[in-house]
Amino acid sequence: MRRADVVVVGAGVMGSATAWRLSRSGRSVILLERFEVGHDRGSSHGSARVFRFSYDEPEYVAMAMEALPLWRALEDASGEELLAVTGGFDLGSDERLKRHMEALDAWGAVWDLLPGREVAARFPSVRPPPDATLLFQPDAGVLAADRAVRAMVTVARALGTELHERTTVTELRPRDGHVEVVTRRETFAGDVAVVTAGSWAPPLLATAGLDLPVTPSRETVAYFESIGAHRFPVFVEWVDGRGPLYALPVPGGGLKTGWHHTGPATDPDRRGGPDSGVTARMAAWVDERFPGARPAPHHAETCMYTNTSDERFIIDRRGRVVVGSPCSGHGFKFAPLIGERLARLATA
Numbered sequence: 001m002r003r004a005d006v007v008v009v010g011a012g013v014m015g016s017a018t019a020w021r022l023s024r025s026g027r028s029v030i031l032l033e034r035f036e037v038g039h040d041r042g043s044s045h046g047s048a049r050v051f052r053f054s055y056d057e058p059e060y061v062a063m064a065m066e067a068l069p070l071w072r073a074l075e076d077a078s079g080e081e082l083l084a085v086t087g088g089f090d091l092g093s094d095e096r097l098k099r100h101m102e103a104l105d106a107w108g109a110v111w112d113l114l115p116g117r118e119v120a121a122r123f124p125s126v127r128p129p130p131d132a133t134l135l136f137q138p139d140a141g142v143l144a145a146d147r148a149v150r151a152m153v154t155v156a157r158a159l160g161t162e163l164h165e166r167t168t169v170t171e172l173r174p175r176d177g178h179v180e181v182v183t184r185r186e187t188f189a190g191d192v193a194v195v196t197a198g199s200w201a202p203p204l205l206a207t208a209g210l211d212l213p214v215t216p217s218r219e220t221v222a223y224f225e226s227i228g229a230h231r232f233p234v235f236v237e238w239v240d241g242r243g244p245l246y247a248l249p250v251p252g253g254g255l256k257t258g259w260h261h262t263g264p265a266t267d268p269d270r271r272g273g274p275d276s277g278v279t280a281r282m283a284a285w286v287d288e289r290f291p292g293a294r295p296a297p298h299h300a301e302t303c304m305y306t307n308t309s310d311e312r313f314i315i316d317r318r319g320r321v322v323v324g325s326p327c328s329g330h331g332f333k334f335a336p337l338i339g340e341r342l343a344r345l346a347t348a
Contacts, residue, residue: 004028004162006346007181007190009169009204011037012044013145013332014324015196016152017339018346020074023159027347030188031161032181034168034200037153041268042198043304044149046221048250049332050234052088052140056099058106063334065107070336071143078151081144086231086249088140089119091128092238097135104137112136125230125292140234144251145332152339169197172208172321179208179320192317192346196324199268199304208321212314217305219263219329220274222282222297224255230292237289245285255293257282260329263305274300305329313338317345 006022008015011033019031035041051071053064071083090100097113104111114136116128128134157163164183172193173180181188195201199216226232232249239245243260250256259278266272279300287295306327308314313326315338324342326334 001187001189002030003189004030005190006192006194007032007179007188008194008196009181010195010197010200011153011163012042012196012198013149013152013335014326014338014342015194016149016156017335018194018196018324018342019156019161020152021336021339021343022346023156023161025343025347029156029161030190031153031156031163032167032169032183032188033163033165036165037163038146038149040301041304043306043327044145044332046145046301046303047252048248048256049143049145050140050246050248051083051143051333052137052234053104053109054088054090054100054111054135054137054140056096056103058103061103061107061109063337065109067334067337068139070340074148074151074155074336077155080147080151082148082151083141083143084251085139085141086233087136087138088234088236089126089128090135090236090238091132093240096238097133100135110138123231123233125226125232125290126235127289127291142234142248142251143332169204172204174208174320192320192322194322194324194342194346196342198327199306201306201323201325205321205323210318210321210323212323212325213308214314214325215265215307216268217261217263217307218266218272218302219258219261219305220278220300220302221256221258222274222279222300223250224257224286224290224293224295224297226254226293228292232290232292235289237285245282247286247290255286255290257286261305261307263302268304272302274302315341315345317348322346
């Protein structure tokens with residue numbers, strides 16, 4: 001039976017971040033992935049994710065500010081440029097923007113209010129309502145998602161992490177002094193197991209008698225070509241009664257869009273395609289808001305969310321099992337910080 005200080009189950013961004021931080025601290029790590037690193041079945045794939053300080057809760061502002069230097073540390077360790085700062089806008093009601101400003105102020109983050117006309121002058125790729133007021137936060141940007149996950153895995157492996165791909169974990173068996181992690185081919189043992197298996201986590205944790213109150217959903221994202229050399233910021237438009245629409249530039253050019261929390265609950269083992277209705281809504285929004293992009297998407301795909309009822313993260317330890325379910329569709333930006341927190345829980 002192969003043994004390590006910690007066995008990490010799931011090599012998406014959270015598991016990869018955890019393996020990186022554990023191996024950096026000198027712990028022996030086995031990292032298990034049911035598919036391959038960078039697969040498109042879960043929550044971590046794709047070329048781009050939003051990085052932003054702008055939240056309406058101070059806790060998340062603080063977490064984003066803590067995560068930023070860790071992203072830069074990963075860039076230094078990997079030699080990869082992973083986070084491009086573009087600035088970001090929030091368009092929403094006065095009350096919505098007020099909550100964001102108060103949360104940003106609580107941690108001393110920089111922000112500004114700009115009229116729609118000025119935003120359009122600064123960013124000709126964007127067309128907000130001319131009389132609207134938008135919140136601008138200059139630290140927002142875009143993470144190269146696929147490359148970030150691979151960078152974490154590469155650095156972790158260079159520090160000694162043992163990676164096993166195409167290895168499905170079927171059971172957790174807590175024992176006196178260790179936990180057994182059972183796969184279809186062999187059993188691994190660790191002082192602690194960290195489960196960062198996304199939408200596949202609930203049934204796995206149930207084998208150890210642990211309940212994870214989350215609901216997987218399948219969300220649609222769409223990609224649009226840019227016109228000319230237009231420069232896009234991160235852009236979030238808050239829609240009353242629904243999740244926000246969001247857009248971000250794609251490394252190499254173009255625009256990625258999504259409509260937060262509009263996908264159906266799903267079984268992660270069932271393959272499903274993009275929702276044509278959601279894609280059409282995003283195309284209409286791009287036509288309205290982004291003159292720098294062609295309004296017909298050239299590609300659409302799905303991404304899994306693992307949702308808690310209040311969109312908060314579950315980061316906990318129960319005996320020899322650490323649970324990391326920090327998603328609900330907004331966790332990627334915090335990944336190195338969450339990896340550090342999970343690593344600390346695993347070694348406490």
